[in-house]
Amino acid sequence: xxxxxxxxxxxxxxxxxxxxxxxxxxxxxxxxxxxxxxxxxxxxxxxxxxxxxxxxxxxxxxxxxxxxxxxxxxxxxxxxxxxxxxxxxxxxxxxxxxxxxxxxxxxxxxxxxxxxxxxxxxxxxxxxxxxxxxxxxxxxxxxxxxxxxxxxxxxxxxxxxxxxxxxxxxxxxxxxxxxxxxxxxxxxxxxxxxxxxxxxxxxxxxxxxxxxxxxxxxxxxxxxxxxxxxxxxxxxxxxxxxxxxxxxxxxxxxxxxxxxxxxxxx
Amino acid sequence: xxxxxxxxxxxxxxxxxxxxxxxxxxxxxxxxxxxxxxxxxxxxxxxxxxxxxxxxxxxxxxxxxxxxxxxxxxxxxxxxxxxxxxxxxxxxxxxxxxxxxxxxxxxxxxxxxxxxxxxxxxxxxxxxxxxxxxxxxxxxxxxxxxxxxxxxxxxxxxxxxxxxxxxxxxxxxxxxxxxxxxxxxxxxxxxxxxxxxxxxxxxxxxxxxxxxxxxxxxxxxxxxxxxxxxxxxxxxxxxxxxxxxxxxxxxxxxxxxxxxxxxxxxxxxxxxxxxxxxxxxxxxxxxxxxxxxxxxxxxxxxxxxxxxxxxxxxxxxxxxxxxxxxxxxxxxxxxxxxxxxxxxxxxxxxxxxxxxxxxxxxxxxxxxxxxxxxxxxxxxxxxxxxxxxxxxxxxxxxxxxxxxxxxxxxxxxxxxxxxxxxxxxxxxxxxxxxxxxxxxxxxxxxxxxxxxxxxxxxxxxxxxx
Numbered sequence: 001x002x003x004x005x006x007x008x009x010x011x012x013x014x015x016x017x018x019x020x021x022x023x024x025x026x027x028x029x030x031x032x033x034x035x036x037x038x039x040x041x042x043x044x045x046x047x048x049x050x051x052x053x054x055x056x057x058x059x060x061x062x063x064x065x066x067x068x069x070x071x072x073x074x075x076x077x078x079x080x081x082x083x084x085x086x087x088x089x090x091x092x093x094x095x096x097x098x099x100x101x102x103x104x105x106x107x108x109x110x111x112x113x114x115x116x117x118x119x120x121x122x123x124x125x126x127x128x129x130x131x132x133x134x135x136x137x138x139x140x141x142x143x144x145x146x147x148x149x150x151x152x153x154x155x156x157x158x159x160x161x162x163x164x165x166x167x168x169x170x171x172x173x174x175x176x177x178x179x180x181x182x183x184x185x186x187x188x189x190x191x192x193x194x195x196x197x198x199x200x201x202x203x204x205x206x207x208x209x210x211x212x213x214x215x216x217x218x219x220x221x222x223x224x225x226x227x228x229x230x231x232x233x234x235x236x237x238x239x240x241x242x243x244x245x246x247x248x249x250x251x252x253x254x255x256x257x258x259x260x261x262x263x264x265x266x
Numbered sequence: 267x268x269x270x271x272x273x274x275x276x277x278x279x280x281x282x283x284x285x286x287x288x289x290x291x292x293x294x295x296x297x298x299x300x301x302x303x304x305x306x307x308x309x310x311x312x313x314x315x316x317x318x319x320x321x322x323x324x325x326x327x328x329x330x331x332x333x334x335x336x337x338x339x340x341x342x343x344x345x346x347x348x349x350x351x352x353x354x355x356x357x358x359x360x361x362x363x364x365x366x367x368x369x370x371x372x373x374x375x376x377x378x379x380x381x382x383x384x385x386x387x388x389x390x391x392x393x394x395x396x397x398x399x400x401x402x403x404x405x406x407x408x409x410x411x412x413x414x415x416x417x418x419x420x421x422x423x424x425x426x427x428x429x430x431x432x433x434x435x436x437x438x439x440x441x442x443x444x445x446x447x448x449x450x451x452x453x454x455x456x457x458x459x460x461x462x463x464x465x466x467x468x469x470x471x472x473x474x475x476x477x478x479x480x481x482x483x484x485x486x487x488x489x490x491x492x493x494x495x496x497x498x499x500x501x502x503x504x505x506x507x508x509x510x511x512x513x514x515x516x517x518x519x520x521x522x523x524x525x526x527x528x529x530x531x532x533x534x535x536x537x538x539x540x541x542x543x544x545x546x547x548x549x550x551x552x553x554x555x556x557x558x559x560x561x562x563x564x565x566x567x568x569x570x571x572x573x574x575x576x577x578x579x580x581x582x583x584x585x586x587x588x589x590x591x592x593x594x595x596x597x598x599x600x601x602x603x604x605x606x607x608x609x610x611x612x613x614x615x616x617x618x619x620x621x622x623x624x625x626x627x628x629x630x631x632x633x634x635x636x637x638x639x640x641x642x643x644x645x646x647x648x649x650x651x652x653x654x655x656x657x658x659x660x661x662x663x664x665x666x667x668x669x670x671x672x673x674x675x676x677x678x679x680x681x682x683x684x685x686x687x688x689x690x691x692x693x694x695x696x697x698x699x700x701x702x703x704x705x706x707x708x709x710x711x712x713x714x715x716x717x718x719x720x721x722x723x724x725x726x727x728x729x730x731x
Binding site: 010012013014016017018020021022023024025026027029031032033034038042043045046049050052053087088089090091122181182183184185186187190205206207211212213214216218219220224228243244245247248249250261262263264265266 | 294298428429430431432434435436437438439440441442443444447460461462463464465473476477480492494495498521522523524561562563597598599602632633634638639660661662663664665666667668669670671674676679680682683708709711712713714715719722723725726727
């Protein structure tokens with residue numbers, strides 16, 4: 001009788017490892033399979049992440065927030081007219097539409113060192129949550145280097161490579177693109193930064209870029225991301241290139257101290 | 267040459283590359299590239315024309331020019347006419363018949379592997395149904411070794427993928443232990459580093475090395491950094507078991523990855539010289555995926571599946587321990603939904619196996635694709651039926667660093683249970699010795715942590731954590 005009524009699921013006796021990671025560990029099992037609770041928690045997270053892809057970014061609100069940090073701020077659009085087109089036609093997301101090009105052409109060109117491009121990408125939440133606080137740290141750091149900056153450029157339905165066209169237009173050496181990364185189950189608001197030295201439209205490829213990804217509350221902190229970016233900029237200025245041959249060699253002091261805490265090896 | 271008539275319409279496909287593209291089962295990446303058949307009739311007409319094409323013809327027409335593409339040069343220069351002999355009289359259509367017949371035994375399939383070009387294999391896959399892809403792949407046997415033996419009959423391996431968004435060592439270790447206690451990790455314990463950084467890569471290499479040594483785990487380690495980062499780590503004396511690299515099927519696409527054949531040769535040599543594999547010297551781990559060439563705008567007018575199979579020629583050159591097609595990672599612009607992902611995964615596995623590669627599959631999808639767990643379950647089940655070599659093991663199927671869903675430790679246990687598939691023999695012995703699996707290849711119902719890991723977790727408790 002007793003065996004019949006005992007629980008058909010078993011818990012994993014290593015629950016305390018959950019303090020070290022937000023990964024879905026120690027889920028327990030029903031037979032060899034996921035218990036109902038873990039199974040439905042996954043479905044819930046998937047539903048939220050699916051929905052996150054389709055929430056539009058409020059460009060005017062973001063623009064207003066950013067104007068308190070930097071002026072001017074401009075909002076442009078790619079050739080993708082809507083989110084469905086954006087998802088299916090990455091080629092269009094890499095190109096500015098005709099209005100955007102006209103807007104850029106109207107501006108008198110002054111010598112510019114760096115452009116900062118902010119694109120909604122696949123997660124508007126990422127940009128809503130992280131663009132402004134990150135720029136709050138980045139802008140002063142760039143000004144310390146006496147860099148001349150182009151207007152902050154927001155791009156609707158933009159892919160990473162659209163930064164090339166903007167940088168090319170201003171003839172800027174440094175192209176910094178902040179973009180919403182594909183939403184994960186546990187991080188629907190992760191922001192990525194792509195850095196390209198001497199970006200050229202239709203010429204630069206992924207091999208010319210450096211990527212700093214996973215900027216969100218449970219991922220890379222703003223200060224860590226900034227440190228990496230400034231290192232890459234500094235090295236690229238010396239080497240005159242960015243990309244796979246430019247290695248991020250920043251050490252993370254926080255990680256050093258954590259090393260001794262690796263319970264498997266102490 | 268490339269003409270056919272279907273339903274009273276005559277089609278002329280003009281070039282081999284175009285014929286292959288038009289004959290390809292529908293997928294969004296080929297539409298994006300403007301290469302797909304305009305309608306169903308044109309696709310079938312192309313498949314008829316392709317079926318009539320002699321295999322010999324593939325040796326006379328390169329789909330990307332020999333002069334400008336080193337992958338083409340590799341394919342042509344390494345082609346083995348002696349191995350090709352047994353099938354040299356066949357058309358693509360007859361080749362399909364031969365593959366399905368009793369003549370194509372496991373031994374016969376191994377014999378012809380070096381006589382096949384990627385384009386021949388891509389061609390025949392385009393006129394095969396899913397059951398054909400499963401049946402023929404199941405007959406292929408590719409066995410590789412480093413610290414254990416991968417690819418034996420009725421064995422099924424897993425890569426333990428303990429990624430963490432900041433490469434936090436304790437976070438990585440927590441996922442490793444979770445995976446090991448669920449019986450995962452015999453293909454490799456492989457971490458994607460959050461940033462491609464020499465310092466972080468070395469730190470993770472030492473972490474994996476120390477864990478494998480301390481607990482005497484018969485498996486191998488890999489940090490999936492760019493090959494140039496791994497080379498630097500080797501120079502500095504870091505312990506590298508497997509060298510990782512993403513590869514593609516055109517020289518241009520490989521350029522965009524920052525690699526070429528010389529660089530891969532250099533890395534392969536460096537890993538061989540370390541000689542860290544006690545029972546075998548397969549020391550490369552490659553990843554591929556349909557759509558990667560197009561996403562770098564380097565597809566040279568080829569459909570994405572043909573490009574993918576050409577990447578296997580690159581892999582084959584370096585006798586890898588593992589090749590992994592990361593099928594649904596790239597997103598819906600290349601593979602739109604569960605149906606396209608499923609077919610692509612089984613095609614890749616079949617094509618890789620036929621060319622002699624130890625093919626695994628990262629059965630996966632992103633949150634902007636039209637796919638869900640049910641689609642993954644179907645692909646996992648068919649992949650294992652096809653004799654797939656390995657899958658990923660990610661805690662709860664949720665990769666918190668790469669932001670996509672793959673297969674979980676539980677998924678691996680599901681398929682072991684249903685099809686009676688066992689881990690690599692050396693790893694299986696370790697699992698049984700340490701009371702993780704029982705004698706029937708099942709996870710034990712442990713109420714306590716196995717003795718091997720008890721002291722580590724006890725210390726945590728003592729520290730009040």
